Amino acid sequence: MIEFHLDARSGVSPYLQLVQQVRHALRLGMLREGDQLPTVKEVVAHLAINANTVLKAYRELEHEGLVAARPGVGTFVTSTLAGASLAAHGPLRLELRRWLAKARRTGLDDDDIEALFMTTFRSTAQEDIA
Amino acid sequence: MIWLTWRQLRGSAAMMAALLVLLAVVLAVTGPDLASRYAAGIAACTQDDTCGRFYDRFFSGHEFSFMALSLVVLVLPALVGLFWGAPLITRELEAGTHLLVWNQSVTRRRWLAVKLALPGLVAVAAAGLCGLAVTWWSGPLDKSASENLALMAPLVFGARHRPDGVRRLRLRPRRDQGMVVRHTLPAMALTLAVFAAVQLAMPLLVRPHLMPAVTSTFELGQANMEGIGINQDRGGVVEIHLRSAVPGHGGAWVLSGSLVDPAGRTLGDGAEVTVPISTTSGPCAPSGSPVMDACAAEINRLGYRQKATYQPLERFWPFQWIETGIYAFLTLGLTWLSFWWIRRRLS
Amino acid sequence: MTSVLQAHELGRRYGKRWALRECTIDIPAGHVVGLVGPNGAGKTTLLKLASGQLEPTAGGITVLGGRPAGGPEQLAKIGFVAQDTPVYAGLTVSDHLRLGARLNPRWDAAMARERIARLGLPLTHRAGRLSGGQRAQLALTLGLAKRPELLILDEPVASLDPLARREFLQHLMEATVEHEFSVVLSSHLVSDLERTCDFLIVLADSRVQVAGEVDKLLATHHRLTGPRRDPDRLPADQHVVSARHTDRQSTFVIRTDGPIHDPAWTVTQLSLEDLVLAHMDQRTAENRRAALEVRR
Numbered sequence: 001m002i003e004f005h006l007d008a009r010s011g012v013s014p015y016l017q018l019v020q021q022v023r024h025a026l027r028l029g030m031l032r033e034g035d036q037l038p039t040v041k042e043v044v045a046h047l048a049i050n051a052n053t054v055l056k057a058y059r060e061l062e063h064e065g066l067v068a069a070r071p072g073v074g075t076f077v078t079s080t081l082a083g084a085s086l087a088a089h090g091p092l093r094l095e096l097r098r099w100l101a102k103a104r105r106t107g108l109d110d111d112d113i114e115a116l117f118m119t120t121f122r123s124t125a126q127e128d129i130a
Numbered sequence: 131m132i133w134l135t136w137r138q139l140r141g142s143a144a145m146m147a148a149l150l151v152l153l154a155v156v157l158a159v160t161g162p163d164l165a166s167r168y169a170a171g172i173a174a175c176t177q178d179d180t181c182g183r184f185y186d187r188f189f190s191g192h193e194f195s196f197m198a199l200s201l202v203v204l205v206l207p208a209l210v211g212l213f214w215g216a217p218l219i220t221r222e223l224e225a226g227t228h229l230l231v232w233n234q235s236v237t238r239r240r241w242l243a244v245k246l247a248l249p250g251l252v253a254v255a256a257a258g259l260c261g262l263a264v265t266w267w268s269g270p271l272d273k274s275a276s277e278n279l280a281l282m283a284p285l286v287f288g289a290r291h292r293p294d295g296v297r298r299l300r301l302r303p304r305r306d307q308g309m310v311v312r313h314t315l316p317a318m319a320l321t322l323a324v325f326a327a328v329q330l331a332m333p334l335l336v337r338p339h340l341m342p343a344v345t346s347t348f349e350l351g352q353a354n355m356e357g358i359g360i361n362q363d364r365g366g367v368v369e370i371h372l373r374s375a376v377p378g379h380g381g382a383w384v385l386s387g388s389l390v391d392p393a394g395r396t397l398g399d400g401a402e403v404t405v406p407i408s409t410t411s412g413p414c415a416p417s418g419s420p421v422m423d424a425c426a427a428e429i430n431r432l433g434y435r436q437k438a439t440y441q442p443l444e445r446f447w448p449f450q451w452i453e454t455g456i457y458a459f460l461t462l463g464l465t466w467l468s469f470w471w472i473r474r475r476l477s
Numbered sequence: 478m479t480s481v482l483q484a485h486e487l488g489r490r491y492g493k494r495w496a497l498r499e500c501t502i503d504i505p506a507g508h509v510v511g512l513v514g515p516n517g518a519g520k521t522t523l524l525k526l527a528s529g530q531l532e533p534t535a536g537g538i539t540v541l542g543g544r545p546a547g548g549p550e551q552l553a554k555i556g557f558v559a560q561d562t563p564v565y566a567g568l569t570v571s572d573h574l575r576l577g578a579r580l581n582p583r584w585d586a587a588m589a590r591e592r593i594a595r596l597g598l599p600l601t602h603r604a605g606r607l608s609g610g611q612r613a614q615l616a617l618t619l620g621l622a623k624r625p626e627l628l629i630l631d632e633p634v635a636s637l638d639p640l641a642r643r644e645f646l647q648h649l650m651e652a653t654v655e656h657e658f659s660v661v662l663s664s665h666l667v668s669d670l671e672r673t674c675d676f677l678i679v680l681a682d683s684r685v686q687v688a689g690e691v692d693k694l695l696a697t698h699h700r701l702t703g704p705r706r707d708p709d710r711l712p713a714d715q716h717v718v719s720a721r722h723t724d725r726q727s728t729f730v731i732r733t734d735g736p737i738h739d740p741a742w743t744v745t746q747l748s749l750e751d752l753v754l755a756h757m758d759q760r761t762a763e764n765r766r767a768a769l770e771v772r773r
Contacts, residue, residue: 006672011748013695014672045651048643049672050509133579137572138565226563230616233528233557234580234623235549 001038002031006047014049018057026066026081037067037075131236131244139249142214146256153202153260157267164192164267199264204329206260210253218245238472246465332453338385340452341445346376347390347435350426353377354387354436358426360414361402368405368414368425376438384440392433405429481506481541481627481659482527488535489522495683496522500536502678502688504661509653511674511691512663513753518680520663521560524631527661528557541626553582556625560632562616566605570598573615574622581623589622592648610641617645621652630662634669646673667750677749679756686756687732691749698752701729701742712739719755730755 002025006014025031038046043054058075061067068078103113168188175184189196222228232238348354356371374384388396389403397403407414413424441449480503487500497519504510512520525531526538529546543551564573570593578584593600596614598607604615613633620628630649634642650673653660664670670677678688687694698718705727708717715737718730730747737744747755 008668008671011746041651041654044654045647047672048646048650050650050675051654052675053672131580134576137568137576141567225566226559226561227565229530229557229559230563230565230619231576231580232530232546233552233555233559233620234577235553235582236580237546237549237552 001036004038004043004047006049014047015053015057015060018043018054019060022057022061022066023081026077029080031077031080033077033080035077037077039074131240132248134231135244135248139214139252143252146210146252150256150260154263157263160195161267165269196268199268203257203261203264206257210257214249214253218249239469242469242472246468336456337449337453338441340449341441343385343439343441345437345439347437348377349430350434350436351377351430354438355426358429361404368407368429369402370405370429371402372436374438376436376440379440379442382440382442384438387436387438387440390435390437396437397434405434407432479506479542480504480539481508482538482661484523484526484536484538486536487523487526487533487538489519489526489531490534497526497680498535498683500685502685504659504676504678504688506659507657508659508676508690509650509674510659510661510676510678511670512661512678512680513667513670514663514665514680514686515757516665519683520665520680521631523680524557524629524661524663528555528629530557549582553623554626556620556623556628558613558616558620558628558630558633561636562613562633564604564607564612564615564619566603568604569600570602570604570607570615571600573604573619574600577619577622583624585622585624588624589618592618592621596648608641610637610644613637613641613645614648617648621656624656625658627659627661630660632663632665635664635666642669649673667753671749677753679753681757694752695747695749697734698730698732698747698755699737700745700747700751701727701731701737702745703727703739703742706741719758 002021004018004021006017010017012020022031022037031037037058040051040054040058043049044051058067058069062069062075066077066079066081067075069075100113103116108116171184171188219228222231231241350370354373354375354377356373358368358370361367361369370389372387372389374387376382376384376387389398389405390396391406397405407425407429413428482502482504484500484502488498489496490498500519500523512523514520522531526533527540527545529540529544529551538545541551541554543554545555546552565576568576574586574589574593577589578586593615596611596618598611598615604612607615617630617633620630633649634645637645646669649660649662652658662670662673675691676689677691677694679686703726705722705725708720708729711717711729711731712733712735714735715731715733718732720730721728730752
């Protein structure tokens with residue numbers, strides 16, 4: 001079971017934040033197949049948000065085939081995003097750590113690193129689309 | 131709705147009940163004693179025909195408590211209006227709780243109806259009981275009261291219970307003001323002002339005209355004459371002190387009285403009236419011993435009369451009914467107004 | 478879908494001042510509706526008209542198919558939690574529950590008791606001794622246990638501290654899931670409504686500026702930034718909500734159902750708060766223009 005939280009300053013709409021948090025949890029293996037998501041009532045009571053927001057997020061996840069609703073019981077995880085790639089996380093993280101250390105040594109601070117990473121990330125993502 | 135209204139009223143109703151019980155106890159303890167002393171006094175005085183003097187003594191002996199009780203009965207409605215009536219609705223408006231209660235499944239009309247009726251009934255019952263108790267207690271005193279404090283006199287009139295107790299309807303208008311004046315303190319002040327105004331206006335301006343007053347002339351006698359005397363300072367003229375009472379109509383409420391000469395001209399009213407009659411000779415000459423009676427007889431013989439305008443005692447109950455009607459009418463009008471007000475103006 | 482509230486050319490005047498005018502809205506059932514606007518914009522007036530505490534000066538209003546406060550049945554269908562959540566200071570918490578039970582035919586006593594127990598409100602406490610947050614919760618309990626089809630709340634959290642505010646909204650939203658009913662709540666702060674509402678009405682200057690489902694509003698409003706341009710030269714289907722200009726640059730908030738093709742614009746999404754502010758801003762801008770014309 002995971003617990004949702006909302007970041008009011010992120011600019012991302014609440015429903016999308018819920019979707020992203022489920023995906024994130026699936027990727028990191030915090031949610032596995034067969035796990036139950038919090039009920040709509042629980043999420044609403046916890047976050048003081050509109051029930052339709054939660055329903056919309058769960059519908060979206062259902063549409064993506066990640067979860068399935070069992071009427072009267074709840075919403076359950078039906079597939080996982082981690083899969084085989086979870087094994088690759090370890091080496092990649094190690095590599096990233098090394099890269100970060102190298103960047104610091106050349107005198108970049110945290111903001112510089114983040115800006116560099118984001119622009120590179122975005123431009124490669126755009127190249128992929130194109 | 132009845133439950134809620136009662137719940138809100140409970141505290142002050144209990145307080146009121148306690149006060150009433152206290153009053154009742156005091157009256158119950160002193161009442162029989164008063165009655166027995168009265169009975170004993172009457173028994174004694176009828177033998178030597180001095181009942182007039184006994185009345186005076188008996189009454190003046192208890193005058194203070196009599197007046198105080200009459201005042202209690204008169205002021206009770208004012209207090210009830212002040213502490214129940216005025217805040218009844220203003221307190222809700224001030225605290226905003228009318229918005230709470232109006233949004234339960236009860237119409238505003240019903241809310242107002244119960245809010246007016248229940249405390250109204252309780253107040254009427256309380257005031258009626260209080261009036262009854264005081265009437266019972268002061269029975270002997272009413273009988274021996276001097277003319278100024280007879281039943282028809284303004285203070286006592288208001289303090290005797292009406293036939294049906296409904297006269298306490300006069301309480302009701304006060305809580306209707308609460309709807310117009312939205313704050314408790316001003317509403318209480320206004321209640322007091324209106325109460326005072328009504329208590330003054332009714333006896334002074336309205337009551338004398340409820341029925342056309344009777345005007346007639348009377349022979350002078352013990353009943354309507356305080357005394358007769360010869361004023362030597364003014365050259366020995368005969369002066370008559372008139373009472374505000376008329377012979378043969380005990381307990382009448384005399385609105386005005388004057389002395390008229392045989393031709394019907396007014397010689398003067400109130401305190402000292404000079405009668406142009408010889409004091410050098412005749413019955414009014416200051417010589418013989420039973421001078422006063424003889425002099426009075428001579429004055430009567432010459433045609434001098436008391437001319438009085440009065441409301442006879444027999445009109446006590448008709449007056450009470452008429453006034454009840456007036457108050458009831460006022461109450462209905464004000465109640466209608468408050469229902470209109472609550473529908474149209476308030477929020 | 479059925480409507481919970483329909484108003485047509487609704488108006489209410491106090492003396493010479495219109496507190497609300499030309500209000501035409503249709504709120505479908507099953508929503509949590511946010512009514513937002515600056516203080517004095519007419520929010521309370523609209524809510525009081527809906528609950529029947531005020532009679533309209535102009536136009537008409539229908540709530541759940543009936544005339545507001547038309548009778549006990551109509552009153553039973555609508556719950557109302559007034560501004561500052563008034564309760565009887567002299568009555569205890571349990572007195573309030575009894576009051577609710579006696580005055581409401583559809584009273585849910587079990588729910589009321591359960592809620593009070595969960596909130597930890599002592600039954601024998603006088604309501605006057607409760608904290609602001611507890612008082613608000615008590616008033617909410619009265620409104621909920623009445624089991625209305627529509628619950629109206631007038632600035633319910635305005636006077637609460639952040640923690641009590643959050644708790645109040647948590648309880649309210651949870652109840653909307655448990656028992657199906659529509660909610661209309663007002664606030665002068667968009668942040669109170671942003672998460673809770675899926676339908677929004679913006680009131681400013683006694684008039685409805687915009688009303689609609691939040692998702693739809695967000696999808697149809699855009700901020701355009703680009704070289705300075707006259708608003709008249711925008712496509713006809715792009716309705717300008719607000720416009721700001723510097724000597725080189727123009728920033729528009731527009732409302733449109735169609736896509737934006739012009740490559741000169743940088744198009745950004747609006748947050749709900751920006752959207753609301755743009756609509757309030759429009760109002761004042763129009764007023765300013767009107768004032769200028771008069772001066773000319």
